[in-house]
Amino acid sequence: MPDLTGDAERSRADKIALRDRLLTSRRAMTSTALASAAAAIQDQTLSLVRREQPATAAAYVPIGREPGGPDLVAALAAHVRVLLPVLLPDNDLDWAAYPGTTRPGRYGLVEPTGPRLGVSAVAQARIVFVPALAVDRRGMRMGRGGGSYDRALSRLPLVSGPLVVALLHDGELIDHVPAEPHDRPVHAAITPGGGLTVFAN
Known part of the structure; x- marks a missing residue:
C-alpha cells in the first residue's frame, strides 16, 4: 500500500529546501540585475497583452525581489484593465480594479485602493499573471507557501478559462517542482532571458 503520508511529508520537505535555495539566489541578485530582469519581464508581459488583447488582466504588485519590478502594474494598466489582489485575513485573495493608486497591505504587500470585487472576480480576467518562486516543465508552480x-x-474554469502566466527570474524555470494535491499548474511562464514558455498541461 502506498505511503501517502510519507510521500506528502517528503514533498513538503523538498519544497522547503527548494524554496530556501531559490530565495537565497534572489537575495544574491544585484540591483542592476534586478532592474534588467524587470525591464525584460515587462516587455514580455506587454507583448503578450498586445497579442491577446484581453479586456481585463489580473496581476500583482511585485515587492522586494519579485519578478516584474515596481513599475509592472503601471505598465500593464496603460494597455488593459488590471485587477490586483487584496490579501484577506484567512490568506485568501479578494480582488479590486487598479485605479492608478495603491496603499500598504498586510505583511508588507501592496494593494489597490479601488472597491473590492470579491474572491471570484479573478475569473473576469483573460490573462492572470501570478508570482512564483519556481515553475517546472509540467507547469507546476511553487509559491511562498501560503496557498x-x-x-x-x-x-x-479549467475549460476556456484565462491564460495563467507565472513571472520568474532566470534559473527559476526548473525540471521538477514537488507537488501536493492542492497545487495548481500554470499555462505558461515568462523569464527575462527565455521569454514566454507555454506548457502542454
Missing part, C-alpha cells in the same frame, strides 16, 4: 494563489486559481 493564496492556489485557492484563487482553483476558482478559474
Whole structure:
C-alpha cells in the first residue's frame, strides 16, 4: 500500500529546501540585475497583452525581489484593465480594479485602493499573471507557501478559462517542482532571458 503520508511529508520537505535555495539566489541578485530582469519581464508581459488583447488582466504588485519590478502594474494598466489582489485575513485573495493608486497591505504587500470585487472576480480576467518562486516543465508552480494563489486559481474554469502566466527570474524555470494535491499548474511562464514558455498541461 502506498505511503501517502510519507510521500506528502517528503514533498513538503523538498519544497522547503527548494524554496530556501531559490530565495537565497534572489537575495544574491544585484540591483542592476534586478532592474534588467524587470525591464525584460515587462516587455514580455506587454507583448503578450498586445497579442491577446484581453479586456481585463489580473496581476500583482511585485515587492522586494519579485519578478516584474515596481513599475509592472503601471505598465500593464496603460494597455488593459488590471485587477490586483487584496490579501484577506484567512490568506485568501479578494480582488479590486487598479485605479492608478495603491496603499500598504498586510505583511508588507501592496494593494489597490479601488472597491473590492470579491474572491471570484479573478475569473473576469483573460490573462492572470501570478508570482512564483519556481515553475517546472509540467507547469507546476511553487509559491511562498501560503496557498493564496492556489485557492484563487482553483476558482478559474479549467475549460476556456484565462491564460495563467507565472513571472520568474532566470534559473527559476526548473525540471521538477514537488507537488501536493492542492497545487495548481500554470499555462505558461515568462523569464527575462527565455521569454514566454507555454506548457502542454
